[in-house]
Amino acid sequence: MVLQTDYLIVGGGASGLAFADTLATEAENVEVTVIDRRQAAGGHWLSAYPFVRLHTPSAYYGVNSLALGEDRIDRVGENAGYYERATGDEVCRHFAEAASQLTRTGRVRVLTRHEYLGRGSKGEQVRDLDTGEIHDISVRRRLVDARYLEGSIPATHTAPFDVAAGARVVPVNDLPAASPTASSYVILGSGKTAADACIWLLDNDVEPDRIRWVRPRDAWFYDRRHFQPLEQVGAIMEGVSLDAEAGAGAANVGDLFEQLEASGRLVRIDQSCPATMFRGTMLSSVELDALRQIKDVVRLGRVRRVEADRIVLERGGTSTSPETLHVDCTALGLTDAPATRIFEPGRIVLQQVRHLSPCFNAALVAFVEAHRDDDEEKNRLCRPNPYPSSIEDWPRMVCRTWKTEGRWLSEPDLSGWVADSRLNLLQALPDHAAEPSVQAAIKRYLTHVTTAVERLAKLDRSHSNRNH
Numbered sequence: 291m292v293l294q295t296d297y298l299i300v301g302g303g304a305s306g307l308a309f310a311d312t313l314a315t316e317a318e319n320v321e322v323t324v325i326d327r328r329q330a331a332g333g334h335w336l337s338a339y340p341f342v343r344l345h346t347p348s349a350y351y352g353v354n355s356l357a358l359g360e361d362r363i364d365r366v367g368e369n370a371g372y373y374e375r376a377t378g379d380e381v382c383r384h385f386a387e388a389a390s391q392l393t394r395t396g397r398v399r400v401l402t403r404h405e406y407l408g409r410g411s412k413g414e415q416v417r418d419l420d421t422g423e424i425h426d427i428s429v430r431r432r433l434v435d436a437r438y439l440e441g442s443i444p445a446t447h448t449a450p451f452d453v454a455a456g457a458r459v460v461p462v463n464d465l466p467a468a469s470p471t472a473s474s475y476v477i478l479g480s481g482k483t484a485a486d487a488c489i490w491l492l493d494n495d496v497e498p499d500r501i502r503w504v505r506p507r508d509a510w511f512y513d514r515r516h517f518q519p520l521e522q523v524g525a526i527m528e529g530v531s532l533d534a535e536a537g538a539g540a541a542n543v544g545d546l547f548e549q550l551e552a553s554g555r556l557v558r559i560d561q562s563c564p565a566t567m568f569r570g571t572m573l574s575s576v577e578l579d580a581l582r583q584i585k586d587v588v589r590l591g592r593v594r595r596v597e598a599d600r601i602v603l604e605r606g607g608t609s610t611s612p613e614t615l616h617v618d619c620t621a622l623g624l625t626d627a628p629a630t631r632i633f634e635p636g637r638i639v640l641q642q643v644r645h646l647s648p649c650f651n652a653a654l655v656a657f658v659e660a661h662r663d664d665d666e667e668k669n670r671l672c673r674p675n676p677y678p679s680s681i682e683d684w685p686r687m688v689c690r691t692w693k694t695e696g697r698w699l700s701e702p703d704l705s706g707w708v709a710d711s712r713l714n715l716l717q718a719l720p721d722h723a724a725e726p727s728v729q730a731a732i733k734r735y736l737t738h739v740t741t742a743v744e745r746l747a748k749l750d751r752s753h754s755n756r757n758h
């Protein structure tokens with residue numbers, strides 16, 4: 291049997307669904323097939339750790355045509371004063387509803403438990419994982435690769451260190467179940483998942499001195515204050531203006547990060563330790579204060595081996611015990627796959643365009659696909675902008691966003707779509723532009739952005755050609 295479709299989207303996670311949702315809205319009479327090897331739509335959220343939440347507000351996450359959450363402001367806890375952030379289950383329910391809504395259009399098919407195998411002689415080959423049958427799918431327009439940035443997550447990655455007999459090591463997904471029988475805890479990993487694991491323990495009344503944190507690198511985080519949409523959108527504009535001010539004046543990357551920290555745009559847990567990791571994640575000040583209570587931090591590089599009474603690391607070792615629970619939070623998370631052209635003949639490779647906005651970007655690419663004919667023009671409007679990994683990636687990431695956004699300004703239909711999209715974190719800015727604090731932020735941004743683009747481009751060139 292040869293199935294036919296206009297678009298075959300490989301990957302039914304946030305990117306694939308956000309693309310399908312906007313394409314189905316914007317393009318007339320297209321037939322779309324989304325396939326995913328998982329049991330349902332939703333991507334990695336289906337196997338996330340039980341206490342995961344979005345680190346950004348729900349207000350601008352998910353698919354464009356369907357709200358996620360109710361734009362509530364949290365009153366208590368780490369997120370007090372800020373817009374609600376969906377739990378993993380809520381994100382999964384959103385994507386399940388998005389998949390049903392797409393199916394109800396009659397123009398979109400969502401095939402779960404189907405794996406893409408590659409191109410065969412009669413079309414694209416897809417295996418039905420329940421029956422083992424291989425189907426050929428003839429694609430009339432494009433194959434959309436929505437798994438190019440598929441990350442490595444705790445549930446699916448293999449621990450990059452050895453575990454000796456007698457040592458207790460669990461993936462972060464198992465922390466709640468394993469926790470009651472542990473005397474103390476060692477959190478392995480530097481990123482947001484490790485921070486979430488520490489906060490979960492502290493929230494569950496584990497004293498900070500029972501937690502040791504093995505951090506191969508120290509990380510920078512955004513202050514969540516600067517990512518609040520809607521009524522608080524002025525704070526987003528303020529954050530962007532601080533980026534422009536720091537970018538315009540930075541002599542080098544070290545100097546740039548000093549300025550970003552001094553302005554409150556970026557934070558790190560230990561201000562006495564150099565931080566080199568930047569993954570674009572964020573913390574609230576309450577979370578930051580909580581994490582700063584953990585004083586037992588091991589900085590001896592990556593873990594090589596966990597034994598019953600010793601942890602062996604790249605640059606030394608530290609004691610442990612068989613009663614200690616070691617929690618593996620070392621999965622990479624976001625992938626740092628290199629940039630590749632988004633639009634190719636017969637193919638779209640979904641990637642970031644505006645930095646750190648995966649759902650917005652997938653929807654944006656769908657809008658451009660529906661409303662432009664020429665691939666050169668499409669690529670001009672959608673330039674790939676890889677996820678960051680280290681502080682050296684910051685100049686390229688921010689500069690590329692500003693340059694690309696500048697191109698959208700002379701495209702009225704595209705600017706109009708961006709202005710109306712709920713996935714655009716700045717959507718409410720026009721409603722608040724008259725407020726003095728917002729005016730001050732816009733003025734600061736406009737004063738510095740041109741110099742910042744030039745300066746950041748130079749800092750990027752002096753770093754490397756890795757992502758060009």
Ligand SMILES: Cc1cc2nc3c(=O)[nH]c(=O)nc-3n(C[C@H](O)[C@H](O)[C@H](O)COP(=O)(O)OP(=O)(O)OC[C@H]3O[C@@H](n4cnc5c(N)ncnc54)[C@H](O)[C@@H]3O)c2cc1C
Nearest residue numbers: 301303304305326327333334344345346405406437440648
């Ligand atoms: C823990 C965590 C929290 C995050 N929180 C936020 C946040 O708060 N805000 C934010 O903006 N971003 C966040 N992100 C980043 C990003 O939004 C999410 O990772 C997003 O869900 C990525 O979606 P995706 O569709 O690109 O990838 P995935 O969710 O990984 O989906 C890719 C899909 O492709 C499928 N697939 C791969 N190969 C094949 C094949 N051969 N055949 C069939 N199917 C295949 C996989 O099964 C998978 O379902 C977070 C990331 C992580 C890891």
